[in-house]
Structures are given as structure tokens and as C-alpha cells.
Amino acid sequence: MRRFSWFNATSLTLGFAFLYFPMVILVIYSFNESKLVTVWAGFSTKWYGELLQNEAFLDAAWVTVRVAVMSSTIATLLGTMAAYTLVRAGRFPGRTLFSGMIYAPLVMPEVITGLSLLLLFIAIGLDRGVTTIVLAHTTFSMCYVSVVVSSRLMSFDRSLEEAALDLGCTPWDAFRSVTLPIIAPAVISGWLLAFTLSLDDLVIASFTSGPSSTTLPIKIFSAVRLGVSPEINALSTIMIGIVAVGVISASLISKRAAIQREREERQAAG
């Protein structure tokens, strides 16, 4: 049985204090009565009320969610196809270029991706709006999906697929009834990753959005450039809350699934 040594306990405490302290401050000050964010003037939820009445923020939030749902869904389809191609399709002409194009966007500075996509949209005369943001977000997030899904594809036993094919499945049936259920967790986490990346993105969206399609990060950025604002604190608190609930419940669900699986395996063995 290992215990915490005093050194490890101290570094973990300090480290996590550093990681969480700014967010705690942000949440506390979102309940501040005063407009001056730095002076505590008593508890109030009035900034949440004002936020809900701010049409510009609500519109931007709606655009952001629409973009995120569309781009992450297309990215999951394309990314899963790309992963399948990279892991299973063997050799084909231009494979090196293809795998290069899958990995390059992961390390590309956002300013360059944004600039190059904007120049493309202008060159082909596509008006900037929701469509162009969706195209841009799909392009970089499909690469993340493909990395997540291909690591799962590489680790699973290929003989299961071959058995299905030997037993008379068509390749599509084998994919649907054997491969897909096995890679499903990776596909789902790929979708979640793509969705979060799209929700978060400021730089690429700023380059590719039009005047009628401001996303929430663009709105937040232009508001906070002028300084700290209690409304943005309230908005941030809501967003942090959603993420915390999501991540914690996802980890509880996967923990329960692991316990369930262990129990079933024990029963099967006994």
C-alpha cells in the first residue's frame, strides 16, 4: 500500500491549487453585486439575469451550438473514415500525403489555419457565415477524431472482423455488427472532442465568420478586451459548470461500466 510522501502531497496540493484557483475566483466574483469586479459588494445573481436578457449573447450562443453540432458530426464521419483508411486500407497512391494532412492540422498554429481558409473562401467567392465556420471547424476537428479512432482501431483484434467475413458477412455487415460496436467509445469521445474544440475556437472562427454569424468566443473576446466584466464572469461560470457536470458524470458512467464488466467476467469465470 503506497502512501503520499510529504513532498508529493505538497507538489500535488500546490499544483492543483494553481490549476483551480483562477476558476474559483471567477465563479465567486460572478455573484458579486458590484459592477466593479474588484470590489466585493455582497451576494447577487443579477448578472445572470442580465445575461439571459442580453440578446446578442443568446444569438451568439445559438450560432455556436449549431456550428458545433454540425461540424462535430461531419468531422466524426470523415475522421472515422480517415482512421479506417489509415489503419485498414493498406497501401494506396498518396498515402504518405494523406497521413501527413491528418497530422499537420494538430500542430498548425490557429492563425495560419484561419488565414489560409479565409483566403480560400475569398478566392472561390464563398460568403462568410455559418457554412464557412462549419467547413473550417470540420477540417481541423476531423483530424483529432481520426487520431482518437485510429488508436482504438489499432489496438483491437482483427481476427474478429475476419471471423465475421468467414461466416458470410458482407464487409459492410462486418463493419456494422463487429467493428462499429468495438470502436463506438472512441467514436463518441471523438465527437465530444470535436464538439468542445468547436465551442472553444476563437481564432479560426474570427477569420472565417461573417457579420451575421458571430460565435460566443468572438463575442466574449471582444467584450473582455475592454476589461473584466461581471456578465462575462457569469457566462464563464455557466460554461465551467456544464463542463464539470459533463466530465464528472462521464467518468462516473465509465467507472460503473468497468465495475459491471468486472462482475460479469467474474460470474462467467465462476
Add this chain to the structure above:
Amino acid sequence: MNFRRLFLIGLPYLWLLALFLIPFGIVLKISLSDIALAIPPYTPTLDFSEGLAGLGRFLAALDFENFTWLTQDELYWRAYLSSLQIAVVATLITLAVGFPIAYGMARAPDEWRPTLMMLVILPFWTSFLIRVYSWMGILGREGVLNQVLMWSGIISEPLTILNTNTAVYIGIVYTYLPFMILPIYATLDKLDVSLLEAAEDLGCTRTSAFWLVTLPLARPGIIAGCFLVFIPTLGEFVIPSLLGGSDTLMIGKVLWEEFSANRDWPVASAVAVVLLLILIIPIVLFQRNQQRQAEAEQ
């Protein structure tokens, strides 16, 4: 090759060609163009509508004018140098902060680890912009930090931290810390503890066992973490524009301003091309490190 296979390979392939590779071709092309007062604001020197004659004319008139401009105007090379400096220093600070945390996690009791892991990953899912913004309320002249320091009597005048390079360093270390912790934790977690016991049995002190055994074995994780912090930091835009001051020079910010405020597309494109050339070296080194690690595991 049957139709289904062609579709499976072709669709993502074409998508990336059209929305990743071709846009780079356009950036490269515009970086070689001249600025003009028009919409779009540049004169193309390469015109494919004239066919081969256009290409010939383009090659004859090729002058790399925008790239020469980058080397002559002090602003640009100072911005590249200062981005490199900020990225290197911030990466080293992140390593110094992140390593003890990763080490503590790897040595924690087993039942604690999933929770610690979740605590590292949780900020990663939280909006990057919000995490940077959260420091504005802390580091400002009337921010939380100054209030606490003045209240406790450590300082009598508020410190100016926001809108300086110090704030930029804090922002980078804070936002990229999980990228440093996770790869180091992954290598330390796999480390065979019996190696450390063997070292101690053979007369090593704890400290020298750490330097001679733990650190060399953690090297792939350390290298991966450093690149994962260094590469995105070099082109960073949000952190210098929210936490940095007017004298904070970072190339991502310069590119943005050149493009949106000055509307000088050819120079913005040239800035992007040079940034990419600088980034190719660390990216190739990073890929090699990852490949070596994957081979070592097999």
C-alpha cells in the same frame, strides 16, 4: 479498386486537399503578390487563366519582395525572436511546474489516481479563452492578487503585472500545464519501481537514483510535453492579446494585426509562411520522438 474503397479513401482525402492543402497554396501564392488598394487587396502575380504564359511571366517577375520586407523591417524579426524567447522560457517554466505534479500523480496511491487524472483533464475541457480571461481579474492593478498583497502589508503600491510579459508567462504556463503533465505522467506511470529499488540496493541515494534512473527513463515524456507546449505557444494569439501589453511582441499577434488592421494580405501571408518554416524543425523532431517511443514500446 472497388467503388466502396474509393469512396472511403476519397472523401476525407478530397476534403483535406480542398480545405487544408489548397489553402496553403493560396497563402504561398499571395505571399508572393504585391499589395494593392482593391478588393481583394493584392495584385496576383501568378495568374493561371493565362496558362503556361502566365506561369512564365510569374517566374520572370518573382521577387520575394514581401520576404525581403520581413528581414528589413525591424518589427518582424524582433517579433519572431521574441516569440521564440517567450516560447522557450515558458516551456521551461511549465516543465519545472508540471514535472513535480506528474511525479506526485505517478507516486500517488492507486485509488487516488483516477481522481487526480480527472482533475488534470477537467481544465482541458474548459474554454481556453475563459481560462486566459480568469487571470485578468487576478493580475490587474485592482485585481485579487494586488488586494491580498496590499491587505497583508507585503506591498504598499499595487504591482503592475497585467499587460506585461510576466502575465503572458503566467497565462501560458497555466493554460498549457495539462499538456506537460499528461505525457510525463504516462512515462512515469509505466516506470518499473523495482529499478529504483535495485539502484538503492546497489548503493544509490534516493536523489541520485532519481537523477540516474527516473529522469532518463522519463525523457520521452519530458520531450513530448515540451514540444506540446512549445509548438502552439510560438503562434499564440489569445494570451498575448489579453494578458500582454503593447510592448509584448508575438508573431501570432503581428500576423493578426497585419491582416485585419493594416489589411496587408501579402505581408500577412509572408509572415505565415516564415512562421511555418520555423515550426517545421520542432514538428519533425517531435514526430521522431513519438516514433522512437512507439518503437521502444513494441
